[in-house]
Amino acid sequence: MAIRKNDEFEAIYPTLNLDGLTFLDIVDRIEQVVIQKSTQAITQGSLNNCRGTWNELAFIMEAHRSILQSTENLYLVKMGSETSIKFWEIYQKESRQKYDLLIDIFKNKQEPIFIRCSTPDFVVISRDIVRESSSSNILQNSSPPLKEINELYKVIKNKCLPYQVKGFISLKTSNRPDRRYQILVEANVAKFASRYIHESAHRLRYDIIGESNPSDREVFSAPLIFTLPRSGNNITSVERAIDSEVNIKSGQELDEYWKRYEEIIKLDREEKAVSPEEEFVNDNLDF
Amino acid sequence: MAIRKNDEFEAIYPTLNLDGLTFLDIVDRIEQVVIQKSTQAITQGSLNNCRGTWNELAFIMEAHRSILQSTENLYLVKMGSETSIKFWEIYQKESRQKYDLLIDIFKNKQEPIFIRCSTPDFVVISRDIVRESSSSNILQNSSPPLKEINELYKVIKNKCLPYQVKGFISLKTSNRPDRRYQILVEANVAKFASRYIHESAHRLRYDIIGESNPSDREVFSAPLIFTLPRSGNNITSVERAIDSEVNIKSGQELDEYWKRYEEIIKLDREEKAVSPEEEFVNDNLDF
DNA sequence: TCGCGCCGGCGCG
DNA sequence: TCGCGCCGGCGCG
Numbered sequence: 392m393a394i395r396k397n398d399e400f401e402a403i404y405p406t407l408n409l410d411g412l413t414f415l416d417i418v419d420r421i422e423q424v425v426i427q428k429s430t431q432a433i434t435q436g437s438l439n440n441c442r443g444t445w446n447e448l449a450f451i452m453e454a455h456r457s458i459l460q461s462t463e464n465l466y467l468v469k470m471g472s473e474t475s476i477k478f479w480e481i482y483q484k485e486s487r488q489k490y491d492l493l494i495d496i497f498k499n500k501q502e503p504i505f506i507r508c509s510t511p512d513f514v515v516i517s518r519d520i521v522r523e524s525s526s527s528n529i530l531q532n533s534s535p536p537l538k539e540i541n542e543l544y545k546v547i548k549n550k551c552l553p554y555q556v557k558g559f560i561s562l563k564t565s566n567r568p569d570r571r572y573q574i575l576v577e578a579n580v581a582k583f584a585s586r587y588i589h590e591s592a593h594r595l596r597y598d599i600i601g602e603s604n605p606s607d608r609e610v611f612s613a614p615l616i617f618t619l620p621r622s623g624n625n626i627t628s629v630e631r632a633i634d635s636e637v638n639i640k641s642g643q644e645l646d647e648y649w650k651r652y653e654e655i656i657k658l659d660r661e662e663k664a665v666s667p668e669e670e671f672v673n674d675n676l677d678f
Numbered sequence: 679m680a681i682r683k684n685d686e687f688e689a690i691y692p693t694l695n696l697d698g699l700t701f702l703d704i705v706d707r708i709e710q711v712v713i714q715k716s717t718q719a720i721t722q723g724s725l726n727n728c729r730g731t732w733n734e735l736a737f738i739m740e741a742h743r744s745i746l747q748s749t750e751n752l753y754l755v756k757m758g759s760e761t762s763i764k765f766w767e768i769y770q771k772e773s774r775q776k777y778d779l780l781i782d783i784f785k786n787k788q789e790p791i792f793i794r795c796s797t798p799d800f801v802v803i804s805r806d807i808v809r810e811s812s813s814s815n816i817l818q819n820s821s822p823p824l825k826e827i828n829e830l831y832k833v834i835k836n837k838c839l840p841y842q843v844k845g846f847i848s849l850k851t852s853n854r855p856d857r858r859y860q861i862l863v864e865a866n867v868a869k870f871a872s873r874y875i876h877e878s879a880h881r882l883r884y885d886i887i888g889e890s891n892p893s894d895r896e897v898f899s900a901p902l903i904f905t906l907p908r909s910g911n912n913i914t915s916v917e918r919a920i921d922s923e924v925n926i927k928s929g930q931e932l933d934e935y936w937k938r939y940e941e942i943i944k945l946d947r948e949e950k951a952v953s954p955e956e957e958f959v960n961d962n963l964d965f
Numbered sequence: 966t967c968g969c970g971c972c973g974g975c976g977c978g
Numbered sequence: 979t980c981g982c983g984c985c986g987g988c989g990c991g
Contacts, residue, residue, distance in 0.1 A: 436974025723987025
């Protein structure tokens with residue numbers, strides 16, 4: 392018998408005393424309750440699936456409060472994965488024409504080429520988009536119903552202008568040496584697409600939130616592959632795939648995170664996409 | 679109590695009648711025997727770990743026979759992962775100086791950048807390297823001991839010249855939508871490094887062997903990220919990350935695979951790294 | 966001890 | 979029905 396993970400979260404989360412609990416503590420508590428009341432054995436796979444979702448839900452319930460309180464015009468949307476939303480579908484059709492065309496050219500080759508990646512967990516957008524959507528009053532509710540959280544991305548799909556999309560966030564309950572690479576493809580494709588969609592009007596951020604060890608952090612320090620110098624060329628400006636990789640365990644740490652996020656975005660806008668890593672210009676590899 | 683997966687393979691594999699069995703059939707048989715003789719419950723994680731290794735071992739036992747029989751100067755080496763061999767360490771130190779230097783520059787930045795990926799399962803090399811190593815007589819043995827198979831990469835480490843490394847192979851017992859992206863990072867990094875190491879003397883291949891569905895195959899059709907046109911530029915020559923993605927289930931199919939492999943390599947050498955996808959030159963995206 | 970890379974069994978739309 | 983993205987529990991060096 393399947394664990395109804397959304398229903399269980401909705402039932403158990405409000406009964407917890409959240410004081411001093413990390414997001415992972417919350418996941419553990421919910422898991423304990425579900426295991427205790429289950430009348431049959433639960434497979435590891437079922438728990439894995441549930442823990443991932445419960446972590447996302449515990450995170451976004453707190454992030455909703457935190458981002459409204461700490462920032463002026465940002466909001467966070469859970470993206471879900473109903474038969475693969477492609478992340479670029481959140482943009483207005485007009486602004487992604489150029490990227491769509493590239494995708495089409497590749498797809499219509501005699502031997503088709505696809506550019507695919509998994510969907511990021513969350514997107515940070517301009518709050519205006521949600522505000523202007525009369526169908527959603529999620530901003531007025533301090534703890535909105537799960538259904539609204541899970542379906543908000545449908546409201547913003549095809550609606551965002553490039554400057555209204557600030558960045559993507561990936562949340563990881565845990566890492567493994569093999570599983571951690573999925574994120575690098577996501578970040579590389581997102582930032583590659585943003586060159587076509589944002590037209591360098593502003594940088595797109597990609598952040599990872601979760602616990603990681605030194606080895607994970609080395610992997611997450613990776614350069615964006617398409618900004619790497621090809622053999623024999625000078626290094627010009629190498630960007631990173633992941634902008635920040637932090638372990639945010641609770642609401643207080645989230646408040647700080649959003650404030651920093653808003654500041655960085657303002658700086659980006661002022662500097663008009665000047666890369667912080669111009670230092671690389673001086674590294675001549677053409678020997 | 680841990681399943682001793684190497685010992686179990688060595689004990690059970692020779693007792694099987696392999697006629698008509700696919701590699702995955704062999705894995706299933708070994709699993710059945712191990713489960714039946716176990717006196718305690720075995721975790722899913724333990725089985726997962728073992729199935730991966732058994733599949734690799736069933737594959738290489740047959741590939742050893744097949745590649746010697748079907749080709750003249752190729753050989754296949756299992757790479758293992760003892761505290762992360764970096765794949766480029768199979769090359770002679772002198773030939774990877776340029777790449778090592780790039781890695782060092784990145785690592786010594788004030789905010790270090792690492793280029794990392796997981797180690798491919800197998801590498802296809804020139805048979806000469808193994809022949810010339812007096813310490814190994816693996817080529818004379820039709821079914822070499824596991825220990826020799828598992829440690830051969832130590833023999834060839836730091837010894838290969840660029841032209842002696844033909845390509846890497848990844849083997850997958852099964853795919854999942856999240857797990858399938860690891861391979862794309864591996865292929866992208868391997869081919870990026872090969873631009874520094876091989877100096878375009880010849881292309882490095884990257885193949886996937888395993889069962890995949892249409893969606894997996896779309897993902898595996900991905901372009902090499904660093905060969906993609908950046909917004910506003912003409913498309914010149916887009917390469918793929920994965921050269922072939924095939925489901926090889928048994929020895930007969932392997933024989934065909936190796937023959938094709940050898941042919942393609944000969945063609946590559948004759949054409950001196952001319953990309954087969956020059957057709958892209960005519961796609962002007964600069965609108 | 967820990968980093969490696971392994972992979973199945975989900976709940977859901 | 980199937981594609982999605984979830985993640986723990988390994989055996990080994």
